[in-house]
Every structure is written in C-alpha cells, then in structure tokens.
Amino acid sequence: MTRLWYGGDYNPDQWDESVWKEDADLMRQAGVNLVTVGVFSWSSLEPSPGVYEFGWLDRVLDRLYDAGVSVDLATPTASPPPWFSRLHPEALPVTADGVRLTHGSRDTYCACAPGYRSAAVGIARALAERYHDHPALAMWHVHNEYGTTCYCSLAAERFRSWLLERYGSLERLNAAWTTAFWSQGYSDWQDVQPPRRTQYLVNPTQYLDYRRFWSDELLAAYREQKAELRALSSLPITTNYVFGGWVPVNHAQWAAEVDVVAIDHYPGRTDLGAEEQTAFGADLARSWAGGNPWLLMEQAAGALNDGQRLHPKEPGRMARNSLSHIARGSTGSLFFQWRASRGGAEMYHSALVPHAGPSSRIFREVVALGAALPSLAEVADAAVVADVAILWDVECWWAMQGTHLPSSSLDYLAAVQDAHRHFWRAGVTVDFAGPSADLSSYQTVVVPSLYLVSDEAAASLAAYVEGGGQLVVGYFSGIVDPDVQVRLGGYPGAFRELLGVRVEEFHPLPADGEVELSSGGRGRLWSEDVEAVSAEVVDRYVGGVLDGKPAITRRQVGEGTAWYVSTAIDFETAAGIYDLSPSPVETVRRRAGDTTWTFYFNHGDAQVDVPTDGVELISGARVDGSLLVPGGGYAVVRSP
C-alpha cells in the first residue's frame, strides 16, 4: 500500500506514563502513522554503563503498535549520557580554539574518539537485538543530524591517516597544499594538524581537506551502526540530514549509504523567503536521492525562528509547506516534535501538540492535514518533472568558506539560492545536480559560482553543451582545481575555451554596490574584465572602468549554447536569458505512466485561475478547464 508518512519525533521518556495513552489517542485522531522514537534517549535507555532499561520502550512500542502507529526507531548516539563523558573525558570535543567542551547540551562528543565509537555501536547493537522483530518497526534512524567537527588530538591522528590515504606521501601533500607558501612545508607527519585557530589566514586546501575528512569519518561512524542494525533487520535504515554551513557532510555522497534520503528543514526566513527556502531544501533533497522518493524527517509545526525570535506560522502555512515537500518528492511530512516539552533547552519549540494542548489552532490544523494526506498518497512514486538543473557541489561550498577569497561577499550558497529563486519566482521547478551528473535530459543547466571544479566535471559540462544543451555559467566559476590551485592562463580557467571568454582581472564590487548593464538590468557583488574571445556579447557593463566591456556572453557550441554571466544578475536579466515571467503560482509536475499530477501553490494574496483539467485530489472535485486557487492556497490536480 502506498502511503505518505505523517508524524514526527516522539519523546515519551520526557513524560509520565499517564500521558502516553492520550498521545496514542491523539495520534490516531490526527492520522499520525510514523513516529521517531528514542532519538535522544540514551540516558533513559542506559542510565549507567552497561545497565539497560528497555521496559519503558517496550511499553511505548507496544502501545504505538496497538494504535496503528509505525516506528522509526532511532539510535540515541547524538547525545551520550553524562556518565559516558565522565568515563571518557578524551571524547569531549575540542573547538578550533583549543577549548575542550563540557557536558551539558547535546552533540558533545568527538566522533573520532574510539571510546565514543564503541559505545555508539554498543547501544545500536543493544537496540537491534531487542527490537529487530518488533511489529511496530518500519524504519531505523541512525543518530541525529550528523554534523559535528572536533579539533582534538584524536581527530588530528585520524586526519593524518586520511591524508596519507589521499595523498600517499608528504611530498604530494606539500604540493597539493602549496606549503611552499609561508614556510608550511611538512617533513614529518606528526606536524600535520587540523586547521585550528592560527595567527592569520588559514591554508585553503588544509581547510577543505578537513571538511572532506570529517565527511568520511562521520560516514564511517554511521556505517558501523548501520552494520549492527543490518545484521538483524532488513528494514530501511536512514539518518536525518541537516543542511548548514557548519556541516561537514557530503550529503550527495552519503546517499549511497542510506536506504532513504531523509532531511530536516527549518527555514531561516519567515516571510515569502521561507516558501522559497522550502522549495530549495526539497529540490536539493530530491537531487541527493537521485530523483527517487525521499522523506522530510523534521520540520516545525508552528513558529519559525529567525535567530532572534519566534515568528508564528500563519494559518495554513504548515500544510502548504508540507505539500511543497511532498510535491517535490517527499514521501511524507514529519515534525520535531509530537508534544511540546515542558522543560529543557527546546521547551519553546513548536510541536504538533502545543503547550496549550489539543484544543489549539495548531492541533486542529494537524488533524486537518492528517485527514487530507491519504488522498495524495497516489503521487508517492511519481517522478518530479524538471527541464532545468542547477549545479550544486558541496566541496565548492566548503572551498568558498575558506579565508582566501578575493571578496568577502562571495557566497556560494547565496549564488545558488539566487539562481534557484529566479526560477522559483517564475513558478518553474528545477532539479539540482552534482558536478559529474548526467545532464542530458535537461534543456538548461545553470552553474552558479562553481569556483572549484575537477577536470572531469568540466569535461562533462562541455559534453552537455556539445550534445545540444544550454549551459549558463555564473561569475567566479572554474577558477581552481580540487587542490584549490588556480587554473592558469586567465579565468574562468576550466571553462575558458567552452565559453569563449578570457578574464584577466576580477573587479569585486562593494557589498552594497551595483553596476548598470546595457540591457537595463543591474549586477551586484562582482564584476570582471571579460574579453569575448570567440563568444558573442549579449550584455555590457555601463559606466566605471569596465564601461562597454562584456558582462554577459553567449557562444554556440555544436547544437548547444554556452553562456557566461560575469556578475550577480537581477531577476529581470535572468528572465531575459531563460525566458521567464514572474508568477505568483508555483507549479510542480509529477508523472507516472500516462498520468500527471500538478501541484499549484499560490504565493500571492489574490486568487488565481489556472487552466487545467482533471480531478483535484484534496476536494475530490472535477476540474474542467479552469481551477481557482485562492491566495495562499494550493491544489493538486490529477490529469490523464
């Protein structure tokens, strides 16, 4: 039976058993069918070393089973208990400044510490042994949001082994890291350290390698737990991805190791930007999943936090955002958390059952969404249709987080988000793709600020254009190789020939600066002294030292076209390149066989009449030629 998962993190160990019965009743009322249990329960499960208390979890799982709620059973390894830190002080993490953290929050461990790794495997094994055949189980959830970095001496040792594996010799490492600069040449492996806090600018390749290393190390930690679970269970195993600049995880690479890609999504914006971020996060998740279904493991039922304060989600937004994820391939909508905590660090985080209890707007909306989701289940396996892909490469993001760039305004994530936003504002669905992905199915591929690129990826992009694709390469692309070394002879090194341009000098703009373009558009952040060697000039800089010089170029290559955009363009300029027009209605299409499902999200205030035929799934109403989508509303239409 195809169904969409609905529910979220359930933390019954924070509550008296008398509350559990109400939980089960309310879950049934809300149509909840999956809860993540035990994700931060290590000290409840193993209150002292080797002493397990499974009785409460037995009763919780039995009760959930009786209520028809499936369980995503988590290993609690993102928060070791206090006794663990007492017995393993060497496993407490050390910051880049050399400060060893103490117990008192979560994620206070170093994943390189052997003591931590064996304890994590131990509790995972104990859970697998006890629950592998429990009938409530639907899925395993390893850890929570892998993403911590540590700079301790144990991490330094592991880093050295990783480097030895990558480079084979100090000589090769010295060459890759350009250690001749500032007398950093290594003659003994013991001298190689993590990029801890230092006097001035950090070595860019050392910095990037430390991220690459942590991604591999955390993946190894995940794999060890997965092996314990797999030995006893054939159920899907996953871990919930967290996305952020601090996260040293290559999610695209990890996707090969999870049975279902699962993400947590908390927009940092609270206005329309949150809708765009929702689309962005979901499109990224789908790309990690290789276009296959994935799962929204966590989102907020209520208030969003912009870092300063909470902003309540206005009525309807929770359901609209849930559908936005489902439209883009999520097989459900899960939340942190089921019941708002009475105390603890996140007591004011919203929940499906808020502090006010079930007699509340949020819970009424939760029940309404739970009632609507079954009618959408038929989309679960259909493929999302997109003609445009935007390139996303986490290594490029990491490289651009180094301290060596020619402008502090260069921001890879922001450049990719800008590109995504241009299409989103026109209601067009895009995929993300990795740098070496097969792009042949796309009409257009956008490559924002791909600063770091390998020869293979550059060749694959060239082949895409030669095969008839339209490639649009953004400013500050193709500059360095995977060792963060400049490709000489003129920027944008790796793409110079393909684009038919040569850049001798960067002209970064002030953070709030703009430059006029001859088309009437405007550029921000960045400009370059571009020579159109074998490309046609589409747009030029107006005024300043670059007056009259090419800003946007286009080159015919075989059947395809390769564009170069040397500044951060506005929507109007992008609309000219991609033939877009702004639309308040975002449209996402899914297709399976001869059937198409179209999701419409109206982000405007006024109702919009969209031309379509079929059946609207939530209301069950027939649609003949036209459908009214109210302001802030949404609809899903199945058409033959």
Ligand code: GAL
């Ligand atoms: C997630 C985390 C949850 C909860 C939530 C709050 O990143 O996995 O445990 O902390 O954030 O927004």
